[in-house]
Amino acid sequence: MAANSEVEGxxxxxxxxxxxxxxxxxxxxxxxxxxxxxxxVCLLDVAGIxxxxxxxxxxxxxxxxxxxxxxxAFAVKAAPLVPVLRLLADAGLGCEVASPGELALxxxxxxxxxxxxxxxxxKTPAELREALALGIAVNADNPxxxxxxxxxxxxxATPPAAPIGVRINPQTGxxxxxxxxxxxxxxxxxxxxxxxxxxxxxxxxYLDRPWLTRLHIHSGSQGVPLALIAEGVRELHALAEExxxxxxxxxxDTLDIGGGLPVNFASDEETPTFARYVAALxxxxxxxxxxxxxxxxxxxxxxxxxxxxxxxxxxYTKTSGxxxxxxxxxxxxxxxxxxxxxxxxxxxxxxxDAKGAPKTGDPVVQDIAGPAxxxxxxxxxxxxxxxxxxxDLIGVPDTGAYFFTAHYGYNxxxxxxxxxxxxxxxxxxxxxxxxxxxxxxxxxxxxxxxxGDALL
Numbered sequence: 001m002a003a004n005s006e007v008e009g010x011x012x013x014x015x016x017x018x019x020x021x022x023x024x025x026x027x028x029x030x031x032x033x034x035x036x037x038x039x040x041v042c043l044l045d046v047a048g049i050x051x052x053x054x055x056x057x058x059x060x061x062x063x064x065x066x067x068x069x070x071x072x073a074f075a076v077k078a079a080p081l082v083p084v085l086r087l088l089a090d091a092g093l094g095c096e097v098a099s100p101g102e103l104a105l106x107x108x109x110x111x112x113x114x115x116x117x118x119x120x121x122x123k124t125p126a127e128l129r130e131a132l133a134l135g136i137a138v139n140a141d142n143p144x145x146x147x148x149x150x151x152x153x154x155x156x157a158t159p160p161a162a163p164i165g166v167r168i169n170p171q172t173g174x175x176x177x178x179x180x181x182x183x184x185x186x187x188x189x190x191x192x193x194x195x196x197x198x199x200x201x202x203x204x205x206y207l208d209r210p211w212l213t214r215l216h217i218h219s220g221s222q223g224v225p226l227a228l229i230a231e232g233v234r235e236l237h238a239l240a241e242e243x244x245x246x247x248x249x250x251x252x253d254t255l256d257i258g259g260g261l262p263v264n265f266a267s268d269e270e271t272p273t274f275a276r277y278v279a280a281l282x283x284x285x286x287x288x289x290x291x292x293x294x295x296x297x298x299x300x301x302x303x304x305x306x307x308x309x310x311x312x313x314x315x316y317t318k319t320s321g322x323x324x325x326x327x328x329x330x331x332x333x334x335x336x337x338x339x340x341x342x343x344x345x346x347x348x349x350x351x352x353d354a355k356g357a358p359k360t361g362d363p364v365v366q367d368i369a370g371p372a373x374x375x376x377x378x379x380x381x382x383x384x385x386x387x388x389x390x391x392d393l394i395g396v397p398d399t400g401a402y403f404f405t406a407h408y409g410y411n412x413x414x415x416x417x418x419x420x421x422x423x424x425x426x427x428x429x430x431x432x433x434x435x436x437x438x439x440x441x442x443x444x445x446x447x448x449x450x451x452g453d454a455l456l
Contacts, residue, residue, distance in 0.1 A: 014045055024356075059275045064289050074095055076300075096300075139216040140164065163254060168202070203243050214254045220260020234284045265348070338403075367382065371411070379394075405418070418435040
């Protein structure tokens with residue numbers, strides 16, 4: 001998936017690349033009604049991913065003082081696929097990991113330790129030891145973890161090569177989705193900055209530990225407005241200034257400002273942009289960009305969401321009561337949040353005919369249902385679309401992060417294949433397999449198939 005002339009000379013927009021990719025996926029047998037075709041496939045737009053990475057790095061480069069160290073670490077949880085991490089590394093990004101599995105993926109993608117950040121509210125001693133040994137940056141979540149690090153760092157002959165910081169919760173408030181709001185008064189993440197005595201405790205903790213050189217925050221996510229994200233970053237910068245003043249030196253040298261830029265799921269427009277995000281930060285905390293501190297970001301959804309597409313075959317159509325229902329192969333296993341919280345995670349449905357051409361016709365109110373055996377397995381309810389028929393396809397855009405990349409094994413439904421695609425200057429589409437479809441044999445093996453008699 002390296003950069004090439006096809007990526008640079010492809011169609012001008014993500015929407016312009018999407019329809020040729022759908023048509024080519026059918027023509028090349030990746031999805032559809034043929035004997036060898038899968039009923040479900042997922043696509044990633046390589047040029048779109050590269051464009052998002054360039055927009056991120058460019059927005060910060062344009063605002064930062066020359067020479068300011070900056071690491072853009074992709075949040076692996078958003079798309080835990082080794083080829084994706086490798087593509088982003090090739091575009092200049094590192095990785096933010098939150099588990100041994102995510103760290104293993106980052107290492108498999110060839111991401112260096114000094115471009116990796118470990119965040120998690122429940123790190124084990126083994127995880128901490130490994131990170132310190134490898135030189136991976138660590139953000140401690142709480143006082144007990146900091147005490148655990150005291151023991152690990154105190155036994156070291158020399159100060160750790162791994163940068164170490166502390167995550168704070170600025171307690172600035174919730175966004176529109178409670179489950180994704182990480183800066184509430186009672187958030188499980190970080191040290192609550194506005195709790196009685198917490199700020200003074202934090203300053204003292206840094207003065208007692210010269211090896212604490214970073215501060216971390218992540219107060220944004222889907223549903224959180226830019227102003228609230230920027231307020232949290234302003235609080236982080238102010239705390240760093242307070243610690244450094246108390247220390248009488250520049251002890252805190254790097255601010256990890258997290259990610260959490262919201263994504264527009266209502267249309268193809270990519271908004272808010274990284275440039276707008278940087279503008280909001282410059283307004284709230286202009287000194288953040290003067291070169292006094294190195295910066296780390298941890299974006300995930302905003303880099304990948306707009307560049308993923310689920311394609312599923314309509315297997316059957318029916319009427320229940322007065323409602324038209326299209327039964328497809330895409331449901332809770334690839335769009336878990338939509339199935340369980342549809343009001344917070346609505347998706348668009350793009351209708352295609354059996355040949356992969358956009359379907360037209362008079363709109364009919366229809367439900368788009370998935371294959372799982374529970375009533376809530378719906379991608380869309382009462383949606384006006386051209387009447388779908390068996391063999392047609394539905395496309396679900398904006399699914400490149402936290403959707404099909406993070407499979408949910410309900411009903412032991414298999415993980416679908418994921419293909420990256422590029423569109424050349426003449427409209428030619430090339431696919432590259434990023435993850436193969438899961439076989440039935442693999443499902444059995446994962447479910448303890450080799451230990452069938454273990455409980456007898």
